[in-house]
Amino acid sequence: IKELEQCVVRAEKDGLVIYPTAAAWKDTPDITEGATVAREQVLLIMPDLSKMQIKVGIHESMIDRLVPGLEARVTLPGRVLDSKVSTVATITRPAGWWTGNVVKYDTIISLPPAPGLKPGMSAEVEILLALHEDVLTVPVAAVVESDAGSFCWVSTPAGVQRRPIQLGDNNDSFVIVTAGLKEGDQVILNPAGFTDEEEDDPLKQDQDKQEAAIVQETDPAQDTKVKGGQ
Template sequence: MSATTFPAKDAEPIAQELPRDRGATRIAALLGIIAIIGAAAGAAFWPGSSSASREYLTHSIKRGSLTVSVTEQGTLESSNNTEIKCKVRGFSTVTYVVPTGTVVEKGQELVRLDTKVIEEQHSLTKTNTFIAQATLAQTEANVETAKIAIDAYEQGRFKSQLQALEKELAAHKRNLRTARKMYERSRSLFRQGYVTDLEVEGNAFTVTQAELELKVKETEIKVLKDFTRKMQLETLHGNKTASESKLAADQAGLAMEIKRRDRAAQELEDCVIRAEKGGLIIYPSAASWKSTPDITEGATVRKDQVLLLMPDLSQMQVKLGIHESVIDRVEPGLKAIVTLPDRTLEATVSEVASVTRPAGWWTGNVVKYDTVIELPSDKGLKPGMSAEVEVILAVHPDVLLIPVAAVVETEDGIFCWVQGEVEPEKRLIELGDSNDVFIEVLAGLKEGEEVILNPTALLEEAEEDALMTLTQATSDSEAESPEKTAQP
């Protein structure tokens, strides 16, 4: 009896070369071997169970094409998304958000944020701006007053004070001249005997007093010119400089208050986000462990957080995770078959991550690498659609193929049992690439030979080889366990 089987299209790949890592392969095959042994035990009750009389289910070795692929689930997304971000500083509460999947028009409201706090800030900044404007106006007046005070002193008060002193100085000079004349006349009259010496002494005292008063007035004029004027000008210029410095500070303060006012007004306007163009609106993908999206009514959002996406439907892709066991075989340019609910597309691997995606309890601690499949432009593709992606790792045309069910791995190598004229013949074979159904035969078999399927359930020799492999694999696993436990 013979059976014909074909490679499964969506099958996951098995190890490329079964003998490459015997320890790991044995551990992975434990459950399968146990199931096979159970089947072997049941076979003992078949009628005519001797090897000589039993009929075996066989497969004829033929040449064919072997397709090796890996299949994963993914979700469609756009490779070119217009991000709609929150522009309000700090944290804000969402009071309205358009449902995901909505097709919107330009100018349509997308998101509304709570405005209570920002309205209070806007009112306060407007009040502060008015106060700053009043302060600046007063300071500007003070600067002009300080400038006028300098001119008023130099051209007014100083000159008037100087003129008054000079007038008094002139009077003192006249008084001194008069006193000296009176003194000289009294001396002449004294010599003639007309006046007494007491009158002469009085006139001499008057001269001395007039000289002193003249010197005092000259000193006052000198002090006014050399000291008082300089001190007054220094004080007035200092007042002017101080007023100008305060003016600069008040101008900067007003500019800052205006900036705060305008920013608060802009943020108040930014609390309502509208579409800049028409198109489809979707929510950003939340973290894998979250059950709800980040953008919902009542949610708290922060500045620069992406609230919504407007995808370019002409540039679609599928992002999926490829298991670490086969990621080395995945590279950009590989062909991929993408199966959608309503169609199947031929696509191409465009990007393979060089580092693994974060693994956690929500992923079952499975290590996978992000891989991007670029889709051809096709109508009806939308973000969020589920997709089954088969990445073609290799295609081997015209090779000898043997079913996986006909192969047994032992400590001595990989074997199959070929149907002979009298009884099955154990054959050592060399294998190449494989998928879940067929393996490429490199050596040990010829086209047309019949191999026995599921030999461990039908042949005592195959069953014993499988039991020995199982026993050795169990021993190796137990030997490794204490070492792992001892590791820090």
């Protein structure tokens, strides 16, 4: 009877109980009726719902910019939570054909206490790497980078001219321009038709390109004003 009493597991507090994750190669979960258990085997887990966190994989190209304490925005079904980066791994996840050979680092985002959070929920995470105010920006699609430097094509009364520029930080949509443009300049989006070698000298533009420049300049879908803030 005493041994049977020791088989009873009692929770220390109210809460959610989940099964531990079984190995991927197993056909059945570790916990099933009638299964044999081993010494010190984990049977059940009671997560602390007041201390939830999210683990995300960050691409190796961005990992040098991540440090604990950065602000993060976590979007969950029906809500958005302001959070912070807690830890950044120093070694990579195992990479191979199953990951497309993409190298990522596990990063932990600590969540503030919030009702309704449960393990296994899906979320979208945005990490604020830097905040810039009163800066000059252009769309990423307007910039061409090469061994000679960074350039964009600007609409002027004389036609479209190539302009060397210096760049700062960027996100998926915009890049900061630190030199080479001024607010109000109109730049060409996707300037593929202006990247020929003869464009190194604007005076050598042929008539066809001059006509194309006029079309690009007047078509609102093909030009945009440099933004003075982001």
